[in-house]
Amino acid sequence: MARVVATWVVLAVALAFPLASPESYYLSFASRIFVYALAATSLNLALGYGGMISFGHAAFVGTGAYVSSIFLAEGVASAWIGWPAAVAAAALAALAIGAVSLRTRGVYFIMITLAFAQMMFFLVNSMKAYGGDEGLSLPARVTGLAGDVAFYYVALAALASAVYGLHRLARSRFGRVIQAIRENEARAEAIGFPVYRYKLACFVIAGAAGGLAGVLLASHGKYVNPNVLHWTQSGTLMVMVIVGGVGRLWGGTVGAAALLGLEDLVGSHRAEWIASLFPNYQQHASLAVGAVLLAIVLFAPQGIAGAFARRRRA
Amino acid sequence: MSWVLILEQTLNGLQFGLMLFLLAAGLTLVFGIMDMINLAHGSLYMLGAFISAALVQATGSFVAGVVLAVPATAALGMLLEMSVLRRLYERDHLSQVLATFALILILNEAVRIVWGPDLPLSMPAALSGPVELLPGMFYPAYRLLIIGVGAAVALLLYVLVAHTRVGMLVRAGASNREMALAMGVDVRRLFTLLFGVGAGLCAVAGALLGPLLAVQVGMGENILILAFVVIVIGGIGSIRGALVGAVVVGLVDTTGRAFLPLLFGHFFQPRVASAAGPAIASVLAYLLMVAVLYFRPQGLFPARG
Amino acid sequence: MLELNGVTKRFGGVTATDGVALDVRRGEVHALIGPNGAGKTTLIAQIAGDLICDSGSIAFEGAEITRSPQHQRVRAGLARSYQITSIFKRLSVLDNLALAVQARSGSSFSFWRPVATETALAEEARAIAAEIGLSGREATIAATLAHGEQRALEVGLALATRPKLVLLDEPTAGMGPEESLGMVGLIERIRARVAVLLVEHDMDAVFRLADRVSVLVSGRVIATGAPEAIRSHAEVRKAYLGESAAA
Numbered sequence: 001m002a003r004v005v006a007t008w009v010v011l012a013v014a015l016a017f018p019l020a021s022p023e024s025y026y027l028s029f030a031s032r033i034f035v036y037a038l039a040a041t042s043l044n045l046a047l048g049y050g051g052m053i054s055f056g057h058a059a060f061v062g063t064g065a066y067v068s069s070i071f072l073a074e075g076v077a078s079a080w081i082g083w084p085a086a087v088a089a090a091a092l093a094a095l096a097i098g099a100v101s102l103r104t105r106g107v108y109f110i111m112i113t114l115a116f117a118q119m120m121f122f123l124v125n126s127m128k129a130y131g132g133d134e135g136l137s138l139p140a141r142v143t144g145l146a147g148d149v150a151f152y153y154v155a156l157a158a159l160a161s162a163v164y165g166l167h168r169l170a171r172s173r174f175g176r177v178i179q180a181i182r183e184n185e186a187r188a189e190a191i192g193f194p195v196y197r198y199k200l201a202c203f204v205i206a207g208a209a210g211g212l213a214g215v216l217l218a219s220h221g222k223y224v225n226p227n228v229l230h231w232t233q234s235g236t237l238m239v240m241v242i243v244g245g246v247g248r249l250w251g252g253t254v255g256a257a258a259l260l261g262l263e264d265l266v267g268s269h270r271a272e273w274i275a276s277l278f279p280n281y282q283q284h285a286s287l288a289v290g291a292v293l294l295a296i297v298l299f300a301p302q303g304i305a306g307a308f309a310r311r312r313r314a
Numbered sequence: 315m316s317w318v319l320i321l322e323q324t325l326n327g328l329q330f331g332l333m334l335f336l337l338a339a340g341l342t343l344v345f346g347i348m349d350m351i352n353l354a355h356g357s358l359y360m361l362g363a364f365i366s367a368a369l370v371q372a373t374g375s376f377v378a379g380v381v382l383a384v385p386a387t388a389a390l391g392m393l394l395e396m397s398v399l400r401r402l403y404e405r406d407h408l409s410q411v412l413a414t415f416a417l418i419l420i421l422n423e424a425v426r427i428v429w430g431p432d433l434p435l436s437m438p439a440a441l442s443g444p445v446e447l448l449p450g451m452f453y454p455a456y457r458l459l460i461i462g463v464g465a466a467v468a469l470l471l472y473v474l475v476a477h478t479r480v481g482m483l484v485r486a487g488a489s490n491r492e493m494a495l496a497m498g499v500d501v502r503r504l505f506t507l508l509f510g511v512g513a514g515l516c517a518v519a520g521a522l523l524g525p526l527l528a529v530q531v532g533m534g535e536n537i538l539i540l541a542f543v544v545i546v547i548g549g550i551g552s553i554r555g556a557l558v559g560a561v562v563v564g565l566v567d568t569t570g571r572a573f574l575p576l577l578f579g580h581f582f583q584p585r586v587a588s589a590a591g592p593a594i595a596s597v598l599a600y601l602l603m604v605a606v607l608y609f610r611p612q613g614l615f616p617a618r619g
Numbered sequence: 620m621l622e623l624n625g626v627t628k629r630f631g632g633v634t635a636t637d638g639v640a641l642d643v644r645r646g647e648v649h650a651l652i653g654p655n656g657a658g659k660t661t662l663i664a665q666i667a668g669d670l671i672c673d674s675g676s677i678a679f680e681g682a683e684i685t686r687s688p689q690h691q692r693v694r695a696g697l698a699r700s701y702q703i704t705s706i707f708k709r710l711s712v713l714d715n716l717a718l719a720v721q722a723r724s725g726s727s728f729s730f731w732r733p734v735a736t737e738t739a740l741a742e743e744a745r746a747i748a749a750e751i752g753l754s755g756r757e758a759t760i761a762a763t764l765a766h767g768e769q770r771a772l773e774v775g776l777a778l779a780t781r782p783k784l785v786l787l788d789e790p791t792a793g794m795g796p797e798e799s800l801g802m803v804g805l806i807e808r809i810r811a812r813v814a815v816l817l818v819e820h821d822m823d824a825v826f827r828l829a830d831r832v833s834v835l836v837s838g839r840v841i842a843t844g845a846p847e848a849i850r851s852h853a854e855v856r857k858a859y860l861g862e863s864a865a866a
Contacts, residue, residue, distance in 0.1 A: 055411070108611065114539060115600040118597075123593045127593070129589070168731050168733070172730050172732055173726075173728075173732070173734050180718050183709055186669070186705060187705045187776070190667065190669070190693065190698070190701075191780055238411075284423045290419030291416070293416035293419070294398070297405075297409050
């Protein structure tokens with residue numbers, strides 16, 4: 001009960017936020033958090049709930065980002081056309097990649113998802129028509145989203161829908177099966193579930209949601225470049241999910257907020273006591289992120305191992 | 315498309331492949347024996363390149379720089395193993411992935427702090443010219459050196475693994491780890507040693523490729539994926555597989571990038587060819603890996619029976 | 620009901636299953652015994668679909684299932700339990716059983732409606748829990764169950780799929796005499812509606828329950844027949860019973 005109340009309070013605050021603080025910087029920053037939270041939540045579905053350690057999730061985010069941007073670049077200014085197309089493209093990519101990758105397991109699955117993501121990275125990198133390795137800058141957002149406030153609400157709506165959708169999904173028949181598969185895949189098959197089909201469906205849903213995040217990401221900055229598909233981006237999303245809580249409803253959101261918040265904090269608020277030792281410390285925030293992540297993995301294993309109670313050799 | 319060009323690109327592919335082998339060899343052993351995914355392997359390659367560049371600057375001698383960088387990087391590798399990596403052997407693959415990913419972040423920034431985003435490293439003047447391999451066919455001397463060093467190291471590794479006690483322990487560990495442990499192999503020391511060797515090999519590759527590919531932060535990430543592709547194709551735990559896989563990937567990647575766009579140009583419109591050619595060429599190695607995973611998932615030369 | 624012919628499986632140089640011919644009749648309890656390493660679990664795995672045999676044929680209810688995926692065999696009514704307990708440790712007993720019920724009652728590609736609203740699933744799960752002797756333990760998390768209870772749940776999961784034939788792989792493994800009796804009682808209760816292929820080391824259970832016994836040695840069936848006939852079969856005594864009788 002307390003959790004429901006807390007959720008409504010947070011939602012109310014989020015809704016009221018732009019009215020209280022219409023300052024562009026914070027609005028934009030909050031929107032960015034929502035978008036990454038959506039991306040991380042979509043990965044959480046595949047990784048945390050489905051147990052699929054996909055290192056190629058950035059491919060779907062990137063597909064959404066690029067397809068929607070290409071529509072804009074070609075003059076289609078309406079989101080009603082470009083955005084569903086982009087999400088559908090991401091879902092299709094997830095279907096194709098998942099269909100092949102899910103035939104493997106364990107480390108081979110990790111490798112093959114990573115390889116596919118790299119393939120997409122290189123493919124996009126060589127698309128000279130759409131910026132190649134320099135990326136694609138867009139003159140404007142889709143119709144109606146020019147204002148930061150409008151974008152903020154759209155991003156918030158997308159995140160809220162995704163989290164609510166995940167909430168319902170987790171308690172649905174599908175959710176039960178997926179979590180059972182994560183828990184004990186062999187037995188799930190042995191009681192009559194065609195495991196491959198369920199994993200693929202979960203993978204596609206996660207990919208589609210990731211695609212939506214990509215759409216918003218590109219729209220937010222009016223810019224997209226191949227780095228959004230690089231495997232290290234998948235890594236970043238994974239870090240968000242791990243920090244926030246694998247397999248937990250708010251894992252993606254908390255993780256994204258924590259990581260981006262930390263990054264911002266370090267970057268814009270100079271702590272003199274650190275600066276006296278390391279004058280340039282603010283430029284090396286990712287070292288701190290790395291150290292924190294390493295510490296979590298090494299010393300707070302319950303956080304990760306707890307959610308992954310399956311046997312070691314998957 | 316002259317045969318000179320073909321020969322040249324083939325040699326380039328062989329050269330790249332041999333360097334990939336140096337990375338893949340260490341990686342496949344760590345993975346095969348310790349069952350550990352080490353994403354930070356590429357960072358050791360980067361460290362090797364940076365240390366080499368720094369030493370070359372300090373000593374003024376290319377050879378000194380490269381030769382000294384190898385034990386230095388090996389030592390760092392062993393230090394890394396003893397402090398962090400050995401805690402990950404018993405953990406699940408996801409934890410290993412995350413922890414070594416964290417190491418990539420840390421090491422990238424650490425290098426940036428110590429040396430900045432990049433360092434210049436140029437090939438020794440004596441080797442910067444071409445060598446006439448065949449009448450009318452010239453090939454860069456430096457690249458020949460790389461091929462030579464790569465082949466020599468491959469031979470050395472073969473001798474080590476096939477004809478020494480340590481090598482036998484390594485092979486035993488790769489084919490059946492539990493058995494090797496049960497037979498009382500001093501696992502801890504073996505692992506640390508293995509890591510050091512792997513790091514040393516990375517350093518050789520990093521130092522030699524530095525003048526060709528630019529010594530910069532993040533150089534490890536790009537080549538790391540290819541190294542994983544190599545070991546998947548070759549078979550996890552197998553040095554022979556790593557060699558074959560690396561040479562195949564090196565050739566496919568290099569010749570593909572060189573010739574596929576030309577080939578496409580023969581069959582397709584120039585606009586399509588210039589877009590599709592390079593795009594597909596760059597993913598050929600990955601497509602190869604996917605094919606291997608599909609048809610022969612244990613790789614070409616699986617170490618485990 | 621179940622018919623195996625010439626089923627063979629090799630792992631590298633080892634022939635784990637060597638041309639096995641076996642059949643299970645409707646309504647019977649057919650025990651499969653043999654010394655350790657004979658390949659009983661491997662054979663069960665091939666019948667259930669965890670492994671695909673290299674050659675030979677397996678037919679269930681007249682239909683060829685040799686290469687069918689496991690989930691299809693379960694849907695057709697052929698389920699198994701595992702020698703090494705393989706349950707959903709973090710779920711409750713009820714949730715474990717409800718999952719198996721869910722698997723055979725309609726599509727699970729339903730993403731919105733909470734499972735909790737489907738009372739029929741829970742009711743049936745409760746019934747199965749009662750049958751396997753876990754009444755009152757429905758809410759317990761599987762990981763915290765006692766060993767004997769876990770083994771009961773192990774069998775319960777297979778039964779919850781409403782099989783026509785169930786493959787029980789050493790259901791009494793690790794159980795003390797009292798718990799074993801409980802398991803024997805369970806098999807007695809279900810034999811009216813489910814045929815059973817029972818792999819067991821517990822000879823008391825075998826001779827109490829079995830209509831027929833097959834003996835597997837080094838991957839081959841060396842004898843099949845009524846329990847008494849097997850007990851006095853020369854080859855069997857030599858290969859198996861002889862050793863334990865001497866011990």
